[in-house]
Amino acid sequence: MQTTLAREVTLKGAGVHAGVEATLTLKPARANTGLVFTRSFADSAPRKAVVSWQSVQATDFATVLGDRSGILVSTVEHLVAACSGLGLDNAIVEIDGPEVPILDGSAAQFVQAIDSVGLTTLSNRRKYLKVLKPVRVENGASFGELRPYDAGFRLEVEIDFAHEAIGRQRFAATMTPSVFRRELASARTFGFLKDVEMLRAAGYARGAALENTVCLDDNGVMNEDGLRFADEFVRHKALDAVGDLGLAGLPLLARYSSYRGGHKLNAAMVSALLSDRSAYAVVEEAVRPAREPIGAELPGISPAPAFAPER
Incomplete structure (x- = not known):
């Protein structure tokens, strides 16, 4: 409901x-x-x-x-x-x-x-957007894809930064409220010290500080407390994806995969899906999330190095 x-x-x-x-x-x-x-x-x-x-x-x-x-x-x-x-x-x-x-x-x-x-x-049944066929958006080396998935909303996000503190990281999980609270909610936004002056000159990042942003310089993470997760960077990108895909207006029954994505790609995915009426259906049905491994527990996925004890 x-x-x-x-x-x-x-x-x-x-x-x-x-x-x-x-x-x-x-x-x-x-x-x-x-x-x-x-x-x-x-x-x-x-x-x-x-x-x-x-x-x-x-x-x-x-x-x-x-x-x-x-x-x-x-x-x-x-x-x-x-x-x-x-x-x-x-x-x-x-x-x-x-x-x-x-x-x-x-x-x-x-x-x-x-x-x-x-x-x-409430007394009204929840409606879902059920993805019926693959929908893909590409932008250079970045891509996003929504595919059919009957066990809820599956998120698979991969990032690749040319910074040794980040590198290539992947997070994957089927979302539930408990998974979101535990695995994604506390992952913070991040940025690079070298970009601060350029961003502020363009009207961005004027409220950014170490209290609300993970900041990286050439030597690594600048925040004294380090990271909240060994792979906090990809978890925050996954958090952003959950928020951006909320632009669909209804919860998704789909598997979303992205590589080197961001707000622009995520929003383009929602637009591409809803622009193709044959790609989705509005349904009312209960779903039972699949019990699948999360993040680094997936086969072949190694956690990024931690810069401070996880908390």
Whole structure:
């Protein structure tokens, strides 16, 4: 059955790119509402944007949503990932600033906020987007592919960075709320010290700091506490994929594979899927997630070296 929040919950913080403080309140919503962002303005009426591929305004360094008047709110992917990962179908997200707070750089505090109020079950059955045939998007060496999968939503993400602290890493798991909480929610966004000046000159990363971003220089990870997972980098990319694929508007019954992907590729995958009416069906059916190994437990997958004890 569909779900919503049992009651509202509020978070505050600065955005990672604009660096502007914002207050965000998650509120319960009726069945079939989906996730809807509503932004308040001091000098005009509130505007809203439904979490949908049709609301996407930009995907350069974050997922940005808007309406007919233009950009409404940016960096929504971690919050949408938390909602999707926990099975929250319907909520109103009220925000008074241009960007969702980055908090600690992961989805952990969004998960904690949702868990603190809990979910309530509605009387309407949940609908799913069931992928019926392979859909693939390529961009240079990067690619993404959605394929049929009857056991829920399977995520297989691989990254390859020319930095010895990252290298080639792979994460794979069939998503459930417990898997999302344990394996992905606390994986933080990351960036490279050499890119900071360029990004800030372009209007990005103005709120980035070691408190909310894993930063790498030529010698490795700069954060004193090191990494939360040996392969935190690929886990964060998987977290982003969960959030970006939430732009489909309904939970997916599919296997998603990506190589060297990001927000732009993930959003393009959703657009490609929904642009081909023969590639999917909207269904109401219960699924039993397959019991499959996770991450480094997969055959042939070796964990990346840890830079600090995992916690």
